[in-house]
Amino acid sequence: MLDVCLLGTGGMMPLPKRALTSLMVRYNGSSLLIDCGEGTQVAIREKGWSVNPIDTICFTHYHGDHISGLPGLLLSMGNAERTSPLTMIGPKGLKKVVNALRIIAPGLPFEINFVEISDNICNMEFNGLMLEMFRVDHSVPCYGYSIVIPRTGKFSVENAKKLGLPINLWNPLQKGNSVEFEGKVYTPEMVLGPVRKGIKLTYCTDTRPADIIALKAYGSDLFICEGMYGEKDKLAKAKENKHMTFYEAAELAKRACVKKMWLTHYSPSLIKPEQYINDVRAIFPDAECGRDRKSVTLGFED
Amino acid sequence: MLDVCLLGTGGMMPLPKRALTSLMVRYNGSSLLIDCGEGTQVAIREKGWSVNPIDTICFTHYHGDHISGLPGLLLSMGNAERTSPLTMIGPKGLKKVVNALRIIAPGLPFEINFVEISDNICNMEFNGLMLEMFRVDHSVPCYGYSIVIPRTGKFSVENAKKLGLPINLWNPLQKGNSVEFEGKVYTPEMVLGPVRKGIKLTYCTDTRPADIIALKAYGSDLFICEGMYGEKDKLAKAKENKHMTFYEAAELAKRACVKKMWLTHYSPSLIKPEQYINDVRAIFPDAECGRDRKSVTLGFED
Numbered sequence: 001m002l003d004v005c006l007l008g009t010g011g012m013m014p015l016p017k018r019a020l021t022s023l024m025v026r027y028n029g030s031s032l033l034i035d036c037g038e039g040t041q042v043a044i045r046e047k048g049w050s051v052n053p054i055d056t057i058c059f060t061h062y063h064g065d066h067i068s069g070l071p072g073l074l075l076s077m078g079n080a081e082r083t084s085p086l087t088m089i090g091p092k093g094l095k096k097v098v099n100a101l102r103i104i105a106p107g108l109p110f111e112i113n114f115v116e117i118s119d120n121i122c123n124m125e126f127n128g129l130m131l132e133m134f135r136v137d138h139s140v141p142c143y144g145y146s147i148v149i150p151r152t153g154k155f156s157v158e159n160a161k162k163l164g165l166p167i168n169l170w171n172p173l174q175k176g177n178s179v180e181f182e183g184k185v186y187t188p189e190m191v192l193g194p195v196r197k198g199i200k201l202t203y204c205t206d207t208r209p210a211d212i213i214a215l216k217a218y219g220s221d222l223f224i225c226e227g228m229y230g231e232k233d234k235l236a237k238a239k240e241n242k243h244m245t246f247y248e249a250a251e252l253a254k255r256a257c258v259k260k261m262w263l264t265h266y267s268p269s270l271i272k273p274e275q276y277i278n279d280v281r282a283i284f285p286d287a288e289c290g291r292d293r294k295s296v297t298l299g300f301e302d
Numbered sequence: 303m304l305d306v307c308l309l310g311t312g313g314m315m316p317l318p319k320r321a322l323t324s325l326m327v328r329y330n331g332s333s334l335l336i337d338c339g340e341g342t343q344v345a346i347r348e349k350g351w352s353v354n355p356i357d358t359i360c361f362t363h364y365h366g367d368h369i370s371g372l373p374g375l376l377l378s379m380g381n382a383e384r385t386s387p388l389t390m391i392g393p394k395g396l397k398k399v400v401n402a403l404r405i406i407a408p409g410l411p412f413e414i415n416f417v418e419i420s421d422n423i424c425n426m427e428f429n430g431l432m433l434e435m436f437r438v439d440h441s442v443p444c445y446g447y448s449i450v451i452p453r454t455g456k457f458s459v460e461n462a463k464k465l466g467l468p469i470n471l472w473n474p475l476q477k478g479n480s481v482e483f484e485g486k487v488y489t490p491e492m493v494l495g496p497v498r499k500g501i502k503l504t505y506c507t508d509t510r511p512a513d514i515i516a517l518k519a520y521g522s523d524l525f526i527c528e529g530m531y532g533e534k535d536k537l538a539k540a541k542e543n544k545h546m547t548f549y550e551a552a553e554l555a556k557r558a559c560v561k562k563m564w565l566t567h568y569s570p571s572l573i574k575p576e577q578y579i580n581d582v583r584a585i586f587p588d589a590e591c592g593r594d595r596k597s598v599t600l601g602f603e604d
Contacts, residue, residue: 013378014341016348038340038374039316046318064377064406072340072370076315100405103398104366 002027002129002149002199004222005295007043009273011206011228011243011265012065019043019292020065021265023203023224024054025147028128032056034145034203040069041076047293051076055127059090060205061142062097070098071105078108085111087126089133091141092118117143120212134216136207139242144204146216151300152176153193160191199298202258205265208239209248217256221298224290225249227263230276234267246276250283264290304329304431304451304501306524307597309345311575313508313530313545313567314367321345321594322367323567325505325526326356327449330430334358336447336505342371343378349595353378357429361392362507363444364399372400373407380410387413389428391435393443394420419445422514436518438509441544446506448518453602454478455495462493501600504560507567510541511550519558523600526592527551529565532578536569548578552585566592 003026008019020037024044031053033040044051051073060066077086088094095114102108115124120135132146155174165186169179178187202217205226217223228243229235238245244252246263253261261284266273273289280287288294305328310321322339326346333355335342346353353375362368379388390396397416404410417426422437434448457476467488471481480489504519507528519525530545531537540547546554548565555563563586568575575591582589590596 012381013374014344016344038371039344042316042318042341062406064373067406068370068374068377069340071366072315075366075370079314097405100402103402104364104369 002147002201002298003295004201004298005047005049005293006224006262006264006290007040007047008037008292009264009266009290009294010037010065010268011226012268014039014065015268017292018266020069021205021226022066022069024049025201026053027149029053030055030127032058032129032147034058035060035066035205036069036073037065038068038072041073043292047295052080052082054086055084056087056089058131058133058145059088059094060136060144060203061091061138061140062093063140063206066206067097067101071101074102074105074108077110078105082110085113087113087115089115089124089131090117091143092116093141121216132216134212136204136213137210137242138206138208142206144202144207144213144216146200146202146220148201149199151196151198152188153195156191156193163190165191197301199300201298202256206243208242209244209252214252214255217252217258220256220258221260222296223253223256223258223261224264225252225261226265227273227280228265228267228270230266230270230273232279246273246280247283250280250287253284253287258286260286260288262288262290262294304449304503304600305597306503306600307349307351307595308526308564308566308592309342309349310339310594311566311568311592311596312339312367312570313528314570316341316367317570319594320568322371323507323528324368324371326351327503328355329449329451331355332357332429334360334449336360337362337368337507338371338375339367340370340374343375345594349597354382354384356388357386358389358391360433360435360447361390361396362438362446362505363393363440363442364395365442365508368508369399369403373403376404376407376410379412380407384412387415389415389417391417391426391433392419393445394418395443423518434518436514438506438515439512439544440508440510444508446504446509446515446518448502448504448522450503451501453498453500454490455497458493458495465492467493499603501602503600504558508545510544511546511554516554516557519554519560522558522560523562524598525555525558525560525563526566527554527563528567529575529582530567530569530572532568532572532575534581548575548582549585552582552589555586555589560588562588562590564590564592564596 007022010018023034124131130148200220202220227246309324312320325336424435426433432450502522504522529548
C-alpha cells in the first residue's frame with residue numbers, strides 16, 4: 001500500500017489556499033517527498049502527516065517554486081532532533097544549490113546524502129520501492145519520477161508441498177530469497193507464479209509533452225501531471241514557458257494508458273481549474289483536477 | 303497615517319494558521335517589511351495587501367524563521383515585473399546571506415541595494431520616516447527597529463500673516479523648507495509652533511530583555527515585542543535560548559511607557575497565547591496577544 005498526498009497544486013508562487021506543487025508518499029514506514037517549495041512543511045502539517053519519517057527528498061529541478069521550502073523543512077527536521085540521514089535526489093547541481101540555501105540552516109544534527117542525476121534515464125531501488133527518473137523537457141534540466149512497488153508472483157502452496165519444503169522456508173521464498181534445504185538450493189521461481197502487476201505512480205512537472213513521459217508513465221495507477229494552463233488559447237504561452245496545457249497532459253495520459261490522472265501545478269492566473277475538466281475528459285476520461293491535499297492509497301490489485 | 307499589519311506570530315517554524323512573525327507597514331504609498339520567513343508572501347496576500355509597493359525589507363537577523371521566505375518573495379516581485387530598486391537593511395553579512403539564497407532567484411529584473419548595520423545604534427531617514435535600529439541581545443547579531451514619523455509644529459496662520467507671506471509660500475514652510483520672499487529668507491521656525499509628537503512603532507524580536515529596548519521603544523504608540531513563552535516555568539528556557547517570556551516583555555513595555563504592546567513570535571509549543579494575557583496585563587495593562595494579520599492604523603494625535 002502506497003499512501004499518496006498531493007500537498008499542493010500551485011505553480012510559480014504559493015497562494016492562500018493553494019500551496020506549491022509537492023508530492024508526499026508513505027510506504028513501509030518511511031516517507032518520500034518530491035519537490036519542496038515554500039510552504040511545503042505547513043502543507044504536510046495541514047495534511048496531518050509528519051516531517052519526521054521523510055527519508056528521501058527528490059527534486060524535479062531547482063526553480064524556486066520547487067525548492068524554496070527546503071531550508072525551513074531542514075530546520076524543522078533539525079528542531080525535531082532528527083539524527084538519521086536524509087537522502088536527496090535531483091539533477092546535477094543538487095549539492096551546490098542545497099549547500100547555498102543552507103546558509104540559513106547550517107548546523108543540522110543529521111547527515112545529508114546527495115544523489116545527482118545526469119543521465120536521461122536512471123533507476124534506483126531502496127526501501128522496497130523502485131524509483132525511476134527520466135529527463136523531461138523544461139527550460140532547465142528537469143526530471144519526472146515514477147515510483148514502482150513491484151509484486152512477486154503468487155505463491156504456490158501446491159508446488160511448495162510437492163517439493164517437500166517445510167513451512168518456515170515458504171516466507172523467505174515468497175519474499176524473493178533463495179533457501180537451502182537438505183543440501184539443495186530452492187529459488188523463488190520454483191514456488192512463485194508469474195510476476196504480478198505492482199503499484200506505479202508517476203509524477204511529472206515542469207515540462208512540455210515528450211515521448212519519454214508517455215513511455216515512463218505507461219500503465220501507472222496514478223499519473224500526476226502538470227497542467228499549467230486550462231485556457232485553450234494559452235498553448236503558445238505553454239510552449240514559450242516550457243509548460244503544458246490541460247489538454248496536452250490529457251493526451252499524454254491517454255498515450256500512457258494510465259488508470260487515472262490528476263492535474264497540478266496551476267498558473268496563479270488559473271482560478272478555477274475545474275471549469276475545464278469536461279474538455280479534458282473528452283480526451284482522457286479518468287482525469288481529475290488535483291486540489292491541495294488530494295490523497296489516495298494505492299494498493300495491489302485483486 | 304501608518305498602516306501596520308503583523309503578518310504572522312509564529313517563532314521557529316510556520317504552522318497551519320500561524321505564519322512566521324513578520325511586520326508590514328504602509329506609509330506614503332510605499333511599504334516596508336521587517337523579516338520575511340517562509341510563508342510571508344502568502345500572509346501578505348491573505349491580508350489583501352500587495353508585494354509590489356515594498357521598497358524596503360529589514361531583517362532583525364538571519365535565523366531561518368526570519369528570512370526563509372525571501373527567495374520566494376523576490377521571485378514573486380520579479381514575476382510581477384518590478385523594475386524599481388529594492389533596499390534591504392540588516393546586520394552585517396546581509397549581502398552574503400541574500401546572495402547565497404538567490405541561487406534559486408537569480409535573474410531579477412530589479413536592483414537590490416544592501417545596507418549592512420554593525421553599530422549598536424543606527425538611524426536612517428527615507429520616504430518621510432525615520433528608521434532607528436538598535437542591537438538587541440540574541441544568540442547572533444540581532445536588531446530591533448523603531449519607525450518614527452516625525453510631526454512638525456502647528457502652522458501659525460497668525461505669524462505667517464504678520465510676516466506678510468503670500469499663501470503660496472505657506473505650504474513649503476509647513477513642510478519644513480525655507481523660502482525666499484522679496485529678498486528675505488523665511489525659515490519654518492518663524493511660522494511653526496513647537497515640534498509635536500509624531501507616530502512611533504517599535505518592533506523587537508528575538509532577544510532577551512535589555513535596557514536599550516526600553517530606551518528605544520520609549521513612548522511608542524505600539525510596541526510589538528517577542529514573547530516566545532507564556533508559561534512562567536519557561537523562564538530558564540527563555541534565558542537559554544535568548545528569548546523572552548510574556549512577563550519580561552510586559553516589564554519592558556512598562557519601563558518604555560508605550561501606549562500599547564502586542565506580543566508575537568510564539569513558540570510552536572504555545573497553542574493558546576491568550577490564556578496568559580491576564581497575568582501579562584497585571585504588569586502592563588495595555589497588552590494584547592498578537593494574532594496573524596492583526597492590524598491597526600496609527601495616526602497623529604489631536
